[in-house]
Amino acid sequence: MTTPVPSGAPVFSGSGSDVSRRLDGLTNAVTAARGRIDDEILAPAEMLSERATERLTLSGEHTIVALAGATGSGKSSLFNSLTDLELAGVGVRRPTTSWALACAWGPDGAQGLLEWMGIPARHQVSRMSMLDRSAEDTKLDGLVLLDLPDHDSTEVSHHVEMDRLVTHADLLVWVLDPQKYADAAIHDRYIRPMASYSDVTLVVLNQIDRIPFEQRDRALADVRRILADEGLPDVPVIGVSATRGDGVDDLKRELAARIRAKSSAKARLTSDIAAAAAVIEQVGGSSEAPGISEAARRTLDDALVDSAGVPQIVEAIESSTRRRAALATGWPVLRWLGREGDESSDELALGGVLSPASLARSTAPEAARVQRAGAELAVRDLAEQASAGLERPWRDAVRDAANPRDRDVVDELDAAVRAASVDVGRPAPWWRVVQVVQLVAVAAAVLSLVWLVVQGVASLTSIDLPDLGSVGPVPTAAVVLVVALLGGPLLAFVSGVAARAGARRKAQRADEALRSAIGSTASERVVAPVEGELDRYGTYRSGIADALS
Structure with a gap:
């Protein structure tokens, strides 16, 4: 994944002022380093600024959650289960192109956000008019849920679209299946390189109903072990069955808690800023200058x-x-x-x-x-x-x-x-x-x-x-x-x-x-x-x- 960066800083308020300070700092560092550090190293940081500005200007009330996984991991089933909708039943089919599918809870302000992410209108679904039977602690008002293309697709356009939207998501949910949860393709290309984004990462072991009940805890523990080895020891791992509904409410509670805290967008930006600054620091350093005595x-x-x-x-x-x-x-x-x-x-x-x-x-x-x-x-x-x-x-x-x-x-x-x-x-x-x-x-x-x-x-x-x-x-x-x-x-x-x-x-x-x-x-x-x-x-x-x- 390419980490983006700043040219101007968004206006934050309240608890977001820390993100503003960080982004302003990165912007100042990039401006000062121009002509001293190669433009190729500074370019990702410059891109991040514009993206961050647009993201929080468009909507600070929504949390973008992206479901990512391999073919057969059950992402689309999990997407339907979280939305409580059979999308095919309302005339919306899973796109056969490289586009992602999006569902917004409480769409006020989400339209601009979806357009900013480049999600076509025909691939957008609204939960606004639907009867929400969820319990209070599982209500997902303010959620924008993305079902990304399969990361192991043979279509290059699918990879491009997934890589692009991963950079826009506030929270990443990696959907693994029992047979391929240790697959190197997703771990080496995405999960391990994003170890610094553990605060905005969730892992779901889907189709857990295919694992004998007495072996489920061992399977979940093995996933946690793999993540710890990759530098993500604190990432929550939730076992679910999208088709039967096992663990779906647990996942909803986790998502609802993060939506209410409105911390995911800020945490993601903080991680992006820190990652971009770390790349620049490797080249430009940060030692104190002796100066002229x-x-x-x-x-x-x-x-x-x-x-x-x-x-x-x-x-x-x-x-x-x-x-x-x-x-x-x-x-x-x-x-x-x-x-x-x-x-x-x-x-x-x-x-x-x-x-x-x-x-x-x-x-x-x-x-x-x-x-x-x-x-x-x-x-x-x-x-x-x-x-x-x-x-x-x-x-x-x-x-x-x-x-x-x-x-x-x-x-x-x-x-x-x-x-x-x-x-x-x-x-x-x-x-x-x-x-x-x-x-x-x-x-x-x-x-x-x-x-x-x-x-x-x-x-x-x-x-x-x-x-x-x-x-x-x-x-x-x-x-x-x-x-x-x-x-x-x-x-x-x-x-x-x-x-x-x-x-x-x-x-x-x-x-x-x-x-x-x-x-x-x-x-x-x-x-x-x-x-x-x-x-x-x-x-x-x-x-x-x-x-x-």
Whole structure:
């Protein structure tokens, strides 16, 4: 038997709300699993939803009971005995086609139910106008009784019709006869595969009058043993004789009790839902997903930062800033003497363009290969950790969400690094001030030295020079020279200390900006899709749990 499933859930009330919750759960699970689990596995569950909706929308007051059995088991005789009608006597004959015969007690609302099951009008019988002489505990008001085609018929159409209607029945009554009650045809094809439907199954051992009275209990016990071996230990087994009436009232009482409880339809739907959910669970599983931990997220960010070459970029920014500061604020004489040449742009091969991208290229020539391998490994590790323990369809879905085929996460990380707001090239305003002071100091030193030389030459001649005064016994020019020669290098030293501190701050800001850009990209392009897929799995898992609860 093919077990059907949901696309929409019927509206139940009262005690039926449990069935509604189960059906809603299965519907949610199927919707969430679409595209993750094969459609062939989900299809039966989708079919069940529509069937269940129609079943309980059409009539929740009727219980569909199907009599099924082999040729010669006496199904039709039992059908007549339960209806208290000789159908041939009122002009209705057992159809020779593949159609089932149906009898409805109290047909209000049953007409639509019979049409939904596809029972032609000529194969429907109503008990509404008949005098019911049954005792109160055997009244079958609300029953829709089906006499199914023989399961061992040589007609293929009979098998198709029986398999179809078995899925529509709220209660299945398997009619066995004393000679073939262990026949493998009905046990292997129907009864054993439906072990999970024991709550909506009855077994009738018909023609019990053909068994000697003292052997009847043993025969019934043997049937129960066979059923227990097949996983149906609690299924009621009733011995009847449809022709003599033995046990028919016992069967009627059992049916009447189930009709009054209105539990068979709900029990059948519950079994259908559980069976469909179990099939899906075998493929999709229902283990709890680990999810993305804070530690895993930090590990991803750190790995992407390393693969993007951020430490090298930050180090290059600090080094470049410090060297350019030295060029701008250092003692010009030392630079002119070649002790501190212009190494920043030449050494880093920046071509005068100071940007994170150029710094990354200059400081890490192999960045392209290392970045792609490292980034892809980090993303894959995150997906594996987040989906550990899940079945393959969901593990694959999480991995695809982390690194989809339609976009390159590595390229997006590169773009984020290039677009990061990092002020690499702009000099600090005080550099220019110090540079001017240093140039003034050098000029003062040169002019003072020239003045002292000229003054010395003038003292040997009769040339008179203006008196620039003195500071104590020391001439002013000499004081200016000493101050310039000592003050310039001292200012360069102090500026170097300040430049190193500034370079560290700029490198720190660059590190924060680059990490923020990479973190945002990782959140948007990796973490969010993975969490979205895990949320989808959570919906699926919750739905499966509701369907199986």
